[in-house]
Amino acid sequence: xxxxxxxxxxxxxxxxxxxxxxxxxxxxxxxxxxxxxxxxxxxxxxxxxxxxxxxxxxxxxxxxxxxxxxxxxxxxxxxxxxxxxxxxxxxxxxxxxxxxxxxxxxxxxxxxxxxxx
Amino acid sequence: xxxxxxxxxxxxxxxxxxxxxxxxxxxxxxxxxxxxxxxxxxxxxxxxxxxxxxxxxxxxxxxxxxxxxxxxxxxxxxxxxxxxxxxxxxxxxxxxxxxxxxxxxxxxxxxxxxxxxxxxxxxxxxxxxxx
Numbered sequence: 071x072x073x074x075x076x077x078x079x080x081x082x083x084x085x086x087x088x089x090x091x092x093x094x095x096x097x098x099x100x101x102x103x104x105x106x107x108x109x110x111x112x113x114x115x116x117x118x119x120x121x122x123x124x125x126x127x128x129x130x131x132x133x134x135x136x137x138x139x140x141x142x143x144x145x146x147x148x149x150x151x152x153x154x155x156x157x158x159x160x161x162x163x164x165x166x167x168x169x170x171x172x173x174x175x176x177x178x179x180x181x182x183x184x185x186x187x
Numbered sequence: 188x189x190x191x192x193x194x195x196x197x198x199x200x201x202x203x204x205x206x207x208x209x210x211x212x213x214x215x216x217x218x219x220x221x222x223x224x225x226x227x228x229x230x231x232x233x234x235x236x237x238x239x240x241x242x243x244x245x246x247x248x249x250x251x252x253x254x255x256x257x258x259x260x261x262x263x264x265x266x267x268x269x270x271x272x273x274x275x276x277x278x279x280x281x282x283x284x285x286x287x288x289x290x291x292x293x294x295x296x297x298x299x300x301x302x303x304x305x306x307x308x309x310x311x312x313x314x315x316x317x318x
């Protein structure tokens with residue numbers, strides 16, 4: 071397994087949707103970052119990345135009261151510095167994405183995963 | 188600072204409705220890394236018109252909305268696409284590629300004017316980050 075030259079992929083998911091990610095066959099993933107750009111203010115926004123059995127197995131990103139037009143990411147060093155729980159995603163396992171806004175929040179989310187054999 | 192092997196990230200802004208009026212979003216880079224703006228791409232899902240003035244996208248700061256880029260996509264037809272690097276659409280779109288570390292990047296989507304403005308697109312902005 072080498073992440074020296076990974077197969078980096080970007081997954082665009084509207085916040086407030088339930089979605090999922092299917093990686094390339096036989097490749098293990100490493101969750102790199104989650105970016106949220108708000109289009110409507112959040113009052114208690116969260117994004118969880120996990121499995122069907124454990125919805126935050128890989129990450130639980132609490133971006134809280136994110137104002138309209140503002141943005142955050144899991145590695146901005148400020149917002150939720152322990153959002154990544156376990157970056158390693160097993161091969162051939164559907165990644166489940168769930169979000170909650172605690173109000174009227176909405177926005178665009180990008181999830182970055184490096185895949186490698 | 189080395190961009191030899193940068194942390195390249197793509198930021199997706201889905202179904203931006205330029206025709207409905209001006210709107211804004213933003214980008215937050217990884218802590219401690221400066222950015223280099225690489226490209227912007229628009230794929231239209233509704234034709235852009237410009238009866239009086241074109242719509243455009245500014246990338247900058249709160250104090251200077253087009254500090255990094257001012258991209259004018261012109262009369263873009265539904266299902267067509269353009270980018271900052273296509274060499275045709277707006278060849279001087281990039282004003283200053285360098286983005287300071289730990290500074291929110293402001294993205295402003297500005298509507299065409301005159302008549303009945305229209306235009307919806309999926310927008311992708313590409314930035315290389317490095318220490």
